[in-house]
Amino acid sequence: MDTIKIRGGRPLHGSVKVGGSKNDALAIIPAALLVPGITKLRNVPRISDVERLLNILRYLGADTRFLPDGALEIDASAIHRFDTPQDQVQQMRASFNLLGVLLARFGKASVAMPGGCNIGARPVNFHVKGLEQLGAHLMLEHGVYEGTAPRLNGTEVYLEFPSAGATQHLMCAAACAEGVTTIENCAQEPEVVNLAGFLNACGAKISGMGTPNISIEGVSSLHPAEYSILPDRLQASTFAIAAAITGGNVTICNIQAEHCRPVLSKLAETGVEVIARADEIHVRRNGRLMPTDIKTLPHPGFPTDVQQPFAALLTLADGTSVVTETVYESRFRYTTELQRMGADVRVEGRSAIITGVPMLTGAPVSCTDLRAGAALVCAGLAAQGVTILSELEHLDRGYENLVENLQNLGADIRRSNSPNTTGKLQSA
Numbered sequence: 192m193d194t195i196k197i198r199g200g201r202p203l204h205g206s207v208k209v210g211g212s213k214n215d216a217l218a219i220i221p222a223a224l225l226v227p228g229i230t231k232l233r234n235v236p237r238i239s240d241v242e243r244l245l246n247i248l249r250y251l252g253a254d255t256r257f258l259p260d261g262a263l264e265i266d267a268s269a270i271h272r273f274d275t276p277q278d279q280v281q282q283m284r285a286s287f288n289l290l291g292v293l294l295a296r297f298g299k300a301s302v303a304m305p306g307g308c309n310i311g312a313r314p315v316n317f318h319v320k321g322l323e324q325l326g327a328h329l330m331l332e333h334g335v336y337e338g339t340a341p342r343l344n345g346t347e348v349y350l351e352f353p354s355a356g357a358t359q360h361l362m363c364a365a366a367c368a369e370g371v372t373t374i375e376n377c378a379q380e381p382e383v384v385n386l387a388g389f390l391n392a393c394g395a396k397i398s399g400m401g402t403p404n405i406s407i408e409g410v411s412s413l414h415p416a417e418y419s420i421l422p423d424r425l426q427a428s429t430f431a432i433a434a435a436i437t438g439g440n441v442t443i444c445n446i447q448a449e450h451c452r453p454v455l456s457k458l459a460e461t462g463v464e465v466i467a468r469a470d471e472i473h474v475r476r477n478g479r480l481m482p483t484d485i486k487t488l489p490h491p492g493f494p495t496d497v498q499q500p501f502a503a504l505l506t507l508a509d510g511t512s513v514v515t516e517t518v519y520e521s522r523f524r525y526t527t528e529l530q531r532m533g534a535d536v537r538v539e540g541r542s543a544i545i546t547g548v549p550m551l552t553g554a555p556v557s558c559t560d561l562r563a564g565a566a567l568v569c570a571g572l573a574a575q576g577v578t579i580l581s582e583l584e585h586l587d588r589g590y591e592n593l594v595e596n597l598q599n600l601g602a603d604i605r606r607s608n609s610p611n612t613t614g615k616l617q618s619a
């Protein structure tokens with residue numbers, strides 16, 4: 192079993208370059224199957240979720256390879272299967288978007304109900320309802336959606352919650368539909384905007400992205416394009432919190448600072464010095480952390496994916512903070528792991544009440560999901576003594592070179608692993 196060992200108590204110093212966004216890559220890679228040709232993507236993170244998705248693409252008949260310059264090429268000219276490998280699909284949420292993509296390009300698809308981090312029910316009803324409104328026929332049999340759609344037709348979709356995944360899925364499905372599709376109350380996440388940018392670079396006609404209403408004028412086909420995955424705002428936020436919790440002084444580079452604004456504004460409320468420029472953030476802390484309350488919301492609200500690391504920070508604040516999770520029903524399982532480290536956290540329904548303690552102490556803890564892992568790394572960096580993290584497969588899904596990056600910032604952190612399971616993947 193791989194573990195990460197952290198000897199905490201060292202303030203982080205220096206600069207760190209943020210890699211490509213997991214959630215942006217996982218939205219754009221399936222969309223590349225809409226294009227009968229070679230898509231070239233830059234800044235794709237080498238993480239296990241990306242590798243898993245590329246395995247699925249290859250199963251369908253796509254050719255995928257990382258070039259020596261780091262770019263990923265996806266050749267979707269020779270797709271010849273429309274069913275997906277159930278065991279792989281069930282391990283990740285983003286694979287579900289293949290349903291709409293395959294239906295849009297080939298008129299048939301068979302995709303299992305998706306998996307992903309265990310943070311709540313995570314149904315797919317908005318995706319299914321939207322695809323049916325576009326004219327797809329879907330049947331759920333033995334956990335697999337079987338779909339046919341001789342032609343998708345533009346329609347008006349209203350999402351009862353601004354789901355990032357459903358917005359992205361329906362945008363892909365509608366890109367080549369007959370006529371105009373509008374999605375009302377859609378998600379405004381940067382990854383939604385960038386997916387629309389990618390599709391438009393391929394010839395789609397999408398407008399309104401970044402607002403609550405998106406309009407998609409269907410085109411007859413898409414053409415190949417070269418495009419860049421966004422810098423990972425969640426990774427950047429994790430480094431900012433790691434700097435703050437250790438009383439460090441860190442510059443986080445290669446980012447779009449505006450995407451981190453909801454987190455940075457809360458970080459400043461805790462008494463941390465935050466200076467944001469267009470493509471970098473500087474974070475420094477000298478004094479004691481102040482408590483603050485956070486409530487997760489769809490973008491541009493406070494991101495649920497940073498709720499867990501931010502809560503780790505608040506365990507050391509001088510007073511009581513309330514963290515309210517409104518996006519997922521069960522994203523507090525990690526708090527029992529923080530309690531092992533001496534944190535004073537009480538979960539009441541959708542809120543965690545955190546009373547700051549003077550210090551955390553290292554302990555053996557397990558990563559209950561991806562961002563829980565990030566929270567425990569942050570806590571371990573600040574704790575006195577040794578923290579040992581297990582269940583690293585969750586962390587490997589979304590953080591590229593995390594241990595190396597933190598070592599470069601002066602952390603005493605190392606990973607014990609068996610060969611070929613370092614989280615850094617081979618070229619595919």
Ligand code: EPU
Binds near residue numbers: 308354562589
């Ligand atoms: N929802 C439904 N029905 C649906 C779709 C969503 O009820 O058909 C609910 C979900 O259960 C959830 C809420 O709507 O309560 C929001 O879900 P959303 O669809 O926005 O999330 P997602 O697209 O499944 C992506 C990210 C998540 C991130 C959310 C919110 C990917 C692969 N995943 O998930 O990332 O939390 O958006 O920003 O892009 C992570 O990176 O740790 C992670 C979980």
